[in-house]
Structure formats: structure tokens, C-alpha cells
Amino acid sequence: MSDAGTAIVTGASGGIGAAIAKALLADGYRVISLALEKPAWSHPQLEARTVDLFDARATEAAAAEIAREHRVTHLVHNAGVIRANAVESTTAADIAALAQLHLGAALTLLGATVPHMKQAGFGRVVLISSRAALGATGRTAYSATKAGIIGMGRTWALELAPFGITVNMVAPGPVQGTQMFHEIIPAGSERESALAAAIPMRRLGQPEDVAAAVKFFAGREASFITGQILYVCGGASVGTLVI
Structure with a gap:
């Protein structure tokens, strides 16, 4: 284990996840990437594993294997999918x-990882929610589950605080340069420009903006901060933003 700790980062093969992994690696962490694909980049302290997190059994197997092989100190759950649809086209599935x-x-x-965190009296859990947890057109399944992350994370924060484990949420607004964003908003389009203009900061977010927030919560200095939601959204969570 590195001096900084060992972090699982889900969805670290690209976009926000890759920025988070690189930021933690730069700070001396060992990072275990869990994603559908291995990152196209490498680092001596990066261990990449492929897993389909939609598959509950495969996820359980990967989690158990990692817990056997590593003393994980940090868990960053970033992997996400939107499945944008109008309400009448959204299914229970x-x-x-x-x-x-x-x-x-x-x-x-x-x-799988919390028993060691409890034993060590230290742990950091950072869950990536979304500004869409406040409501977003065409995001029934996404908004519901990203809001669920907040309720779940606040509950974990209460349960795990006595063991020195913090649980916090980072909720990004529109972040440019990610596959998920550009599947809905074409890069360089008028729609992208209009969206940037509607954000109080007059720009779209970058993956590194989110990584900086995660790095803050991951640090040992953030030991008295738990159950909190940090919107990294350029002010979009303060007013009304139509995406």
C-alpha cells in the first residue's frame, strides 16, 4: 500500500473517472480502476480491472477479490450512465x-472494503452524484438514482462516522469532454454554447474541476467533514438551468 492509501475508482477508464484517478495518483495513492474497459493510459501505481457494474454478481466477485488482495482506504464511486428519456418512454427496468x-x-x-476501514479507524468514501439530483428534464432514472446516492451517502456518513470514516458526495453540473455529456450535447454545437452561456460562471465544467473536489474530500485534512454534498456546477445548482 502506498503512503497516501489505496483507492478504488469506478469508471476510471475515461472522462471524470480518469481525471480523478490521475489526481489521486499524482498525490501518491495506489489506484484500482474498475470499469468496462481498461484505461488507455498507465501508471506504476495504477491497477486496472474490467467489470460490468450493471452485473451484480460480477461486481460482488470483483469487490471480494480486491478486498482479499488490498487494504482499501478510499472508495470513489464515479461510474454512471444517463439513459435520457421522456417520462413516458422511461421504464421501470x-x-x-x-x-x-x-x-x-x-x-x-x-x-467488501469497510471492514478494513473500520479496523484501521480511517476511511474515505466519495460518491459522485449530479446536479440532476435536483431535477432535470428527460432524466427520470438518472435523477432518481443520483438523488438516491445522496440519501444513501448521508446514511452511511452517520453509521460510519464513529469509525473515522467519512462519506461525502460530489455533484457535478455539465462537464465537457466526457463521453456521457457529448452523447447528448454534441461537441462544438450551438446547444453546447447555449448551455455554457446559461451557467452563471459562463462555462462548462472540466473533469479536473470534479477531480479537485474529490481530492479534497479524500484527504486526511477533511476528517471533520462528512455527509456533505459539494456541487461542482459553476453555480447551476443555485438557479434554474435547462439542459
């Missing part, structure tokens, strides 16, 4: 699938 990815996978990973 969409909600169930995103509940497994956004909630179930996090619970499984925590369940």
Missing part, C-alpha cells in the same frame, strides 16, 4: 438498471 449501477455497485464495494 431503466430505474432498476441505474439503481444497480449507481447504488447497488457502491453498496457492494463498500460492504
